[in-house]
Amino acid sequence: MRCEVIAVGTELLLGQIVDTNSSWIGEQLALAGIDTHYQTKVGDNTDRIAASIELALSRSDAIIMCGGLGPTQDDITRDVIAAVMGVELVRDDMIAERIRAMFETRGRKMPQNNLRQADVPEGVSTIAQMPGTAPGLVCPVGDQVIYAVPGVPSEMRTMMKGTIIPDLQARSGETAVIGSRVLRTWGHSESGLAEMLGPRIAELDEGGHATLAFLASGAEGLKVRVTAKAEDDAALLAILDAEEILLRDVLGDLVFGLDDDTMESVTLQLLADKDMTLGVFEQATGGYLSSRLAGQAASDTVFLGSLIAGNPALADQLIGGGPADPEEAADLYAEAARSQLGADVGLAVGAATPGDRGGLNVAVAWVMGDRGKSWSLSLPGDLDRMRQFSGITLLNDLRLHLT
């Protein structure tokens, strides 16, 4: 069963709205075991919407059209579907009544053009879930089907879950379940991981039950996602478990967590397990690392707080002195964060200094008991990436020391 997505709306092409709907729909289809080979964005234009539908019907079994079901003149998805089906639009009196009632409930006068939303192509059925004034449509085209849902994310999601996914699964006769597990890693490049896992990828390509994908995700680390398809939940879990063991065997302590784990949550949990507290100093990262540490499950008890130096003089003052070697300074900052905040462990990100080829050098440090480490990182010059990479690299080193 192949289903593609057509998102309708000139505002999507102009970048005024990011098309998060198609991404969400794609994810739901994948989890339901339905293939998606293409997703298209098209503007509010009759010919081009029609061309997109014809093309999709030539290569897929089903289409989900998202958007263009509103009450205004540029909402033409209904009209184009009717034209492609070769039928007329007819007023659905029950839908018209629901729209009228909806306005009444909200104590608002219904603009007359809202009744356009009750005009549906002849012979289609409307989707039972109707959280707004736009009905969703199920439009049979021979043994294929076009679904139409509004672009309002909450309305679209309700219809997808309530009607479209079950309908697609019934049509496909698919009973298999699909699921995935993400191994979160840090310390190696994407190509490095691909090289390490090359033999396993080759084996899986030969006919395994799972596939692997890599995803570089900044401060979220480099993700290795295992996706598998199985007869039932138990079989799926068995495949994912077995694959996780194989991958951990190759990747070792590059793996810092699974699925929704973050470097922050994992490190804080390791500290919590040892009844230890954390104090942080930040200069180059300006509070970025702290904002990621705060709001984690274990942060109230473990993460005591931070000292942020916006101005270099404040940083100097903290360690009672002037310019030191960057790595030495980072070490002193970590000590200062630990002692001034009364914590067991101190972390520090020092100042950023110009590095090679437009990059930045950032000195980082941790101290814990009578041990500690400070070193320099060469990072991209882009502010966001510098902040992300220095934070995750520092935490990762502490994590490795804690385990």
Next chain:
Amino acid sequence: MRCEVIAVGTELLLGQIVDTNSSWIGEQLALAGIDTHYQTKVGDNTDRIAASIELALSRSDAIIMCGGLGPTQDDITRDVIAAVMGVELVRDDMIAERIRAMFETRGRKMPQNNLRQADVPEGVSTIAQMPGTAPGLVCPVGDQVIYAVPGVPSEMRTMMKGTIIPDLQARSGETAVIGSRVLRTWGHSESGLAEMLGPRIAELDEGGHATLAFLASGAEGLKVRVTAKAEDDAALLAILDAEEILLRDVLGDLVFGLDDDTMESVTLQLLADKDMTLGVFEQATGGYLSSRLAGQAASDTVFLGSLIAGNPALADQLIGGGPADPEEAADLYAEAARSQLGADVGLAVGAATPGDRGGLNVAVAWVMGDRGKSWSLSLPGDLDRMRQFSGITLLNDLRLHLT
């Protein structure tokens, strides 16, 4: 000149990544006066990428392909473009050298497969900007053109601005200039702004030289974008200037800045103009506000630093006492930040407490000279939005006091 966008990557279809690149590209094309009728997402599959390119060539003058230029086996954009062009891939030695040097600079061993990125279709040129290891490509196909850029947003954007947009404009022979100006606002809802500007929007609809659009952007404020098309730069500037005056007249001090101004940059500049320094305390925002203040132009001299309390006990300790009324506590935090950091102005974001309908209440405060203000905000329960809204609201109030 019509240009369409093809985003390549199975992870996009599976919804593992939201395709923000296409939206950004669409916006840039619109601003450059280049039409986009379609945007397509396609997986890492040779036949389907090739079909997408062929289709796009049949209906557009140019294609921007985004993604699939990485070093791994599933990065096949280069290969498919070569196949469509009917040429071979050849190793570009200069690119290979740049990739090697890039790994050397970062002190990392280059995996052999990274050199795949130096293989480019015969007869194409590489894009001068190359912030990462993936070169961008300009591939002539008769009098049409295919551009290929990496999916890493920062790399893609650098290439778009540096090469692709200018090249498209040169090819299109379009001499009209399109430009826009963004008025950044805070303090009113999107529908409120639309109501205030209703009469002006109606006038422009009747046949003005400009259009208005609204864009809610979290900590970036609510943007009002004026877009206009004119014969030349001088005429464009005149239209934008005139429109800005009209809009400012209606919106008054809701407008905090223009274009790339942020609430942080504007507030820091106001403080710099008065030779004043800033110290910050954060609890609910956990360092988020500081990380936005740091890294601004004026931040080295104005933003001295912050105290971040991860643990409530640390916050209590700071003000030398136990639980106080949240607004009173926020006031004391602001005082403490000011005195302990030796600043002229103190800002504070206190703890978040449960509010109505799943939202959060956050007390905020500023102190400056012998004046100050502390009050409570009712914010959405979503952590990110709570952080964004509390930071921008607090700074906005300080801004209004400073002007």
